[in-house]
Amino acid sequence: MKTTKSNEKLPSVRQAGIVLKPSSPEVKETYEMIKLAFMHADIAVQLEASSAKMIGEDNGVDFQTLCKNSDFLVSVGGDGTLISVVRRSFEYGLPVLGIHLGTLGFLTDIMPEELPKFLEKLKNDQYRIDNRMMIKGSANLKSFVAFNDIVISRKSISNMLRVDAKIDGRLFNSYYGDGLIISTPTGSTAYNLSAGGPVVFPLTDAFIVTPVAPHSLTQRPLVLPVDFEIEFHVTDSLGAVVIVDGQDIYEIEQDESIKIQIASTKAKLIHRQERNYFEVLNKKLQWGN
Structure with missing residues (x-):
């Protein structure tokens, strides 16, 4: 067994591809807030086609095009949504940022209201990319x-x-x-x-x-x-x-x-630099309570 720590950074943060939690049209307002945060950070966004249709947008692109055009992907939902995005984008090797709707997830650690501050850190290389075995x-x-x-x-x-x-x-x-x-x-x-x-x-x-x-x-x-x-x-x-x-x-x-x-390729997850896995375990599993 071995562990993989990485100092990897994104070559570019100019274009993000966003995928929303399926069957959740109520996330439209949250998506608008997320889109605005990316715009203020001077990062262009594209929305995946089925996500766009779900919230009544008409400018979505198919998933393959989304991957080809994006520097990284953004999953908006829970851990299940992120897992789906990682698996669908496997052949492209794109890092994925998970924005969580609800409480803290095992994999998604950025809340929508935390996004503006995190994007500042993203632009300044103050984040990390974890390589997860598949x-x-x-x-x-x-x-x-x-x-x-x-x-x-x-x-x-x-x-x-x-x-x-x-x-x-x-x-x-x-x-x-x-x-x-x-x-x-x-x-x-x-x-x-x-x-x-x-x-x-x-x-x-x-x-x-x-x-x-x-x-x-x-x-x-x-x-x-x-x-x-x-x-x-x-x-x-x-x-x-x-x-x-x-x-x-x-x-x-x-x-x-x-x-x-x-698998020959690892999943790449974008996290806050200060994220601590054992703190997540403590909160999610209530260790020590």
């Missing part, structure tokens, strides 16, 4: 990337799932239970945490394999280095479903496999 999976000739986790789950609530797990082609475990979570360190505070998995510092490069309600009490979460390719062979007669970041679902039949390895 994982790449393949099954049935389909490939996908995950920011938080890939979950292999049973198809029927009345049946348990049996999965054989291999590391670099060699069997190391057979799991029998409700399913498996293969998580990134960033995703360690998501489903992995609720299933009893460990919290892992988000800039670490590691796989976390956590069984969900295993039939045997000897099955425990496992943290693995990213040098390996992990393969999960579904032996259950009903097959399984693969859920990527809680957003995409794929069906897997009996005797088919899911191969997982570290």
Whole structure:
């Protein structure tokens, strides 16, 4: 395992591409405030097409064009919106700034009212870019990337799932239970945490394999280095479903496999320079209370 600290800065901060939380037309007023803050900072903005349509604007651009024209992307919503933006922009490698609507998020740490002051710091290189590991999976000739986790789950609530797990082609475990979570360190505070998995510092490069309600009490979460390719062979007669970041679902039949390895590109998140991950954990998980 290793951690990745970066002194990376944006080559340019002249153009931002904005994506709003889906199915939330009520964010229009907040978007207008955000747009005004960018204008005052002399940063041009473009709005993604579906976001523009949602709030009644007619000047949106398709997501591919947004990525090609932008120096960085801005996600306006919660952690789920940011995860979606990161995954959709994966091939472009653009840093993403998360503006949070509501309380503090694990990934989105800028509130709308804090944006003007933060943009001043952005223009003066007083920020940081965190490089977060992503994982790449393949099954049935389909490939996908995950920011938080890939979950292999049973198809029927009345049946348990049996999965054989291999590391670099060699069997190391057979799991029998409700399913498996293969998580990134960033995703360690998501489903992995609720299933009893460990919290892992988000800039670490590691796989976390956590069984969900295993039939045997000897099955425990496992943290693995990213040098390996992990393969999960579904032996259950009903097959399984693969859920990527809680957003995409794929069906897997009996005797088919899911191969997982570290993605070649990392997610880049723009944060306040003073942001402290352990303070976020303390607030979100109420440690010490």
